[in-house]
Amino acid sequence: MEIDIKRLARLAKLKFTPEEEEKYAAQMANIVAMVEKLPDLDASGPLIDPDNPMEFRKDEVEKKYSRDELLANAPEVQAGCVVVPKTVAE
Amino acid sequence: MELYRLTASELSRMMQKKEVSSVEVTRSVFDRIAKKEPEIEAYITLNEQAALQKAAEVDEKRAKGEPLSPLAGIPVGVKDNICVKGLPATCASKMLENFIPPYNATVIEKLNAQDCVYTGKLNMDEFAMGSSTETSYFKKTRNPFDLSRVPGGSSGGSAAAVAAGEAVVALGSDTGGSIRQPAAFCGVVGLKPTYGSVSRFGLVAFASSLDQIGPFGRSIEDVAMLYSAICGKDPYDTTTARREYPRFEAGFSADMQGVKIGIPDAYFGKGVSDEVRRLVMQAAHKYEEMGAALVPVTLPEPDYGLAAYYIIACAEASSNLARYDGVKYGYRTKNYKTLDEMYENTRSEGFGDEVKRRIMLGTYVLSSGYYDAYYKKAKFTQKLMEGMFREAFQKADFILSPTAPDTAFQFGENSDDQVKMYMNDILTVTANIAGLPALSFPCGFDSKGMPAGCQLIGGKFTEQRLLNAAYAYEKAAGGFDLSRTLD
Amino acid sequence: MIIGLEVHCELNTKSKIYCSCRSSFGAEVNSQCCPVCMGMPGTLPTLNEKVVDYAVKMGYALGCTINPVSKQDRKNYFYPDLPKAYQISQFDIPLCEHGHLDILVDGEEKRIGITRIHIEEDAGKLIHDESFAGTLVDFNRCGVPLIEIVSEPDLRSSAEAKAYLDTIRETVIYLGISDGKMQEGSIRCDINVSVHKPGEPFGTRVEMKNVNTFSGAVRAIEYEAARQIEVLEQGGVISQETRRWDDLKNCNFLLRSKEDAQDYRYFPEPDLATILLDEAHLQELKDSIPELPNKKTVRFMKEMGLPEEDARQLVESIEKAAYFEEIVKAGNGKIIPKDAANWVLGGISRVINETGKPIAEIGVTAEDLAELIGMLEAKEISSSAGNTVFEALLKNTGKHPKEIVREKGLAQVSDTGFLQQIVDQVVAANEKSVNDYRGGKTNALGFLVGQCMKASKGKGNPAIMREMLLNYLNG
Structure with a gap:
């Protein structure tokens, strides 16, 4: 069982030291061995549950929160916006 | 009489008769907290001032003769992954150490409508990932029966607080056994309701399709009372069911005559300790004495359930926990220049080991090339298991099994072996996978003096049936013995 | 492409x-x-x-x-x-x-x-x-x-x-x-753009993101196709990749490769x-889906005989298209749809632009406009009189075109005796223009026709007066 820890870490935005990588690789191999114990069944077809329909929301506007309340937990705020390191525009 | 020792239903009756006030009850619970908290460490945040103020308000309402609900003025503890406006909701993570939600969970709105008093926010495994509350970033909660042992998890703080009299009742959440296993470990009652009966709005998500909020109490009536207060359709959670719910505590029947109880062999098999097996079978035989019949039922292989559970739960968690990126709220690393460095360092520093492991596993099972073999297959296994349960309920009114393979273990005993730790959930996860209600009640003590839990699993929305059966046992046993933890 | x-x-x-x-x-x-x-x-x-x-x-x-x-x-x-x-x-x-x-x-x-x-x-x-x-x-x-x-x-x-x-x-x-x-x-x-030579299989496609205007889309496609052809002509290969369009620099650059x-x-x-x-x-x-613009455009062209550009312009606005159809309907098959289109795209559009009002608030009913168009087509009034009627309709007095024409005496005069009098007056009073015309400056004719219209207070039939002028000038 080859698990590409580096690739998964990149996808999950996590960073590991080489020692941690090794540790995680070993632990994940054990866990993956455990979760592979699934029954042999046909798993084709879409994952959808028609017996569980949803009630939709009416298209109505409701305003309950001020900007200050919503940004109160933000690590860095400037000019009414949260701030992140400069991004290359995408 | 120490008020903190009493159950919510007893306190409710006394308050209604104006024999005691909510302030007196609340005061008693906080005195108890002051005394026991240094050794138990069940709470992350205490809410004493606001609680006493709320209690005074309730007393005032009562003095004026305003109509009040049975839960009015009862001190309730809240697991720290349930949002209470203005109180931190840390999820026992460094990531959310300073996060204060500007909103209430729907269950809190419902309890507010009942005039409940909140004692504070209870410790848990980080983001509810764990079976011992050891993965909490802040503290280790100790089992009130034996301080060298874990209280179970992830709702370990809730179970320990209720057992030790640090809360009268409490809310927890259960994704794979996180209410039932700690209830079993701490000798209290815990109910994991049918998926869709309690709103998840304001419950910080671990695994959206499995998470469910539920009550802890020292009696079946208390659990029923708290469950009645929190269940119901919520327009803010599309996964809640539209249906009528009774007041469960009003409908108890202890009559077990002719009731068929399913006994799944595989759930008493390998991995289950002899003592736990014996104690749970004793409970089963007690039901026989009351006129119930024990019938063998075939349930899905526990191994299948565990595998499907870890795949689905971790997949959803990897996505649910992606929002903790240091941008909008929560922890942000000091070490970064670029956006990617900020993301990676924030998440690597903010999350603990177990959370990172599960995010990695979830990322793996969803990643291209593995999705079909793991995630999709696990979802189909889930459907298969739902079907097997439906069949079992053709034969039996509910199913009885141990809650956990063993009683509470020592700190550190399972910390280095994840698979061994995950085996703790093997008997509880199937109810989450199949969306079924399941309840754990104490059924005696092992030779170490630790409580064992008996689990009842029912068909969807058969909570009343489970509560009735547990109530019958409680009555026959003369109540659940918490004298050692309440003294 | x-x-x-x-x-x-x-x-x-x-x-x-x-x-x-x-x-x-x-x-x-x-x-x-x-x-x-x-x-x-x-x-x-x-x-x-x-x-x-x-x-x-x-x-x-x-x-x-x-x-x-x-x-x-x-x-x-x-x-x-x-x-x-x-x-x-x-x-x-x-x-x-x-x-x-x-x-x-x-x-x-x-x-x-x-x-x-x-x-x-x-x-x-x-x-x-x-x-x-x-x-x-x-x-x-x-x-x-x-x-x-x-x-x-x-x-x-x-x-x-x-x-x-x-x-x-x-x-x-x-x-x-x-x-x-x-x-x-x-x-x-x-x-997504790919290029290939005729008869050969499709080329590798390249995805371009960040195209936020329609004109940008045209430029982005032209640019990308040209880029791919150049790469291929130089013996290169196109790799499956995502590129980002930069509308200001008018070019795209690599965002990420397939790897x-x-x-x-x-x-x-x-x-x-x-x-x-x-x-x-x-x-x-x-059942709630209306006739869609692409179908409407084709119908306007095929059934109403409108040129593509007119049909498109009308269809671009739901209210203009609907108004146009109302006029044609009110005309009862007696007016030419193209004339109705001209009025909607001309006078009506001008008023919409000037006032910002929707057509319903401008107050010129489809029936009135159809009546006006009918009078113009029958040459009962001159086009300048038509404009006068239209301006009067905009005042929302509730009067219909025929009443307005009658009240203002705008009916076009085709009586040759009356018109000849006017032409004679105009040539007598504009000797310079007559000489200009005869000297080769043929555009003097337009001036003279204008003078005749003015003298007739807009009521004279300009075609007849023009004919009379030409007879005089060339005679």
Whole structure:
């Protein structure tokens, strides 16, 4: 069982030291061995549950929160916006 | 009489008769907290001032003769992954150490409508990932029966607080056994309701399709009372069911005559300790004495359930926990220049080991090339298991099994072996996978003096049936013995 | 050249797709947000019913099959404008599939296949400004509802792509599901382009992102096709990659190659139950679809004999097209539709532009305009008198064209005796112009006709007077 820890870490935005990588690789191999114990069944077809329909929301506007309340937990705020390191525009 | 020792239903009756006030009850619970908290460490945040103020308000309402609900003025503890406006909701993570939600969970709105008093926010495994509350970033909660042992998890703080009299009742959440296993470990009652009966709005998500909020109490009536207060359709959670719910505590029947109880062999098999097996079978035989019949039922292989559970739960968690990126709220690393460095360092520093492991596993099972073999297959296994349960309920009114393979273990005993730790959930996860209600009640003590839990699993929305059966046992046993933890 | 388009169109619902925040353009930063659209812990989405309805309407408009059982999925990736770090979208079971759109290019109809239409949420806005050390994030747009319309690779030129985009835009406006305003980013697209020599198989396709205007789309396609041809002619190969269009620099550059393609880890959104649409409701939506602009344009051309440009211009506006049809109808087959089109695109459009009023408030009824056109066509009044009548109608006095003509004495005079008198007067009074004309300055004729019109107070038939002038001048 080859698990590409580096690739998964990149996808999950996590960073590991080489020692941690090794540790995680070993632990994940054990866990993956455990979760592979699934029954042999046909798993084709879409994952959808028609017996569980949803009630939709009416298209109505409701305003309950001020900007200050919503940004109160933000690590860095400037000019009414949260701030992140400069991004290359995408 | 120490008020903190009493159950919510007893306190409710006394308050209604104006024999005691909510302030007196609340005061008693906080005195108890002051005394026991240094050794138990069940709470992350205490809410004493606001609680006493709320209690005074309730007393005032009562003095004026305003109509009040049975839960009015009862001190309730809240697991720290349930949002209470203005109180931190840390999820026992460094990531959310300073996060204060500007909103209430729907269950809190419902309890507010009942005039409940909140004692504070209870410790848990980080983001509810764990079976011992050891993965909490802040503290280790100790089992009130034996301080060298874990209280179970992830709702370990809730179970320990209720057992030790640090809360009268409490809310927890259960994704794979996180209410039932700690209830079993701490000798209290815990109910994991049918998926869709309690709103998840304001419950910080671990695994959206499995998470469910539920009550802890020292009696079946208390659990029923708290469950009645929190269940119901919520327009803010599309996964809640539209249906009528009774007041469960009003409908108890202890009559077990002719009731068929399913006994799944595989759930008493390998991995289950002899003592736990014996104690749970004793409970089963007690039901026989009351006129119930024990019938063998075939349930899905526990191994299948565990595998499907870890795949689905971790997949959803990897996505649910992606929002903790240091941008909008929560922890942000000091070490970064670029956006990617900020993301990676924030998440690597903010999350603990177990959370990172599960995010990695979830990322793996969803990643291209593995999705079909793991995630999709696990979802189909889930459907298969739902079907097997439906069949079992053709034969039996509910199913009885141990809650956990063993009683509470020592700190550190399972910390280095994840698979061994995950085996703790093997008997509880199937109810989450199949969306079924399941309840754990104490059924005696092992030779170490630790409580064992008996689990009842029912068909969807058969909570009343489970509560009735547990109530019958409680009555026959003369109540659940918490004298050692309440003294 | 092979082109496929993925068009993102913002729906004009009142509230956002998954929460009750107002969904509108241009508000103060982070003023239209809530814990749900900001992805706060414990919050859950609830699906706006109008979003589903609008997407289904578009599906019917584009001849799609509607999936009555559908679901939503999470698309996972990290970016500061995506607060939950996943976008709720639809992956394997979109609301609408297998449709088509007929576009009009150079007077010919062409059918473009529609692969699918699905619903999803928009992301926030990143603000890059020199005055700030970092990038600022405004979450107002988070959760604004979008439909994504994916075409088959059936387009063969930038002109076809432009026609396709125009038709999509007109269609959403007709359905009333989107403002279709480009400058507010209501419609954006990603473009897939490949090139190949005739007779050879399709080339490798390159995806271009960030195309936010229709003219940009044309330039982006031309640029990318030229780039690919140049690479191939120099013996290079086209690799499957994503490029970013820069509208200011008028070029694109590499965003990511196939190797570092994103792994979005799609899976069914567990916070939302199944979308189930019942037959009666679907039928209701289907019945609500009006005649669509592409069909209307062709009908105006084929049945009304309008030139393509006129038909397009009329159809561009629902109210102008409807008004035009009302006039033709009021004319009872007696007026030429082209004349009605000229009035709608001329005088009426001018008044709309000047006053900003909708046609209904301008107060010129279709019946009145049809009456006016009828009088002009019968040469009962001159075109200048027609203008006078039109101006009078704009005053909303409640009087009809015939009354106005009668009151103002505008009826065109064709009595040759009366007209000859006027012509004689004018040539006598304008000796210089007569000499100019005879000296070769033929445009003096126009001046003289004008003078005759003036002398007749606008009532003289200009064609007859012109004929009389020519007789005199050339005689």
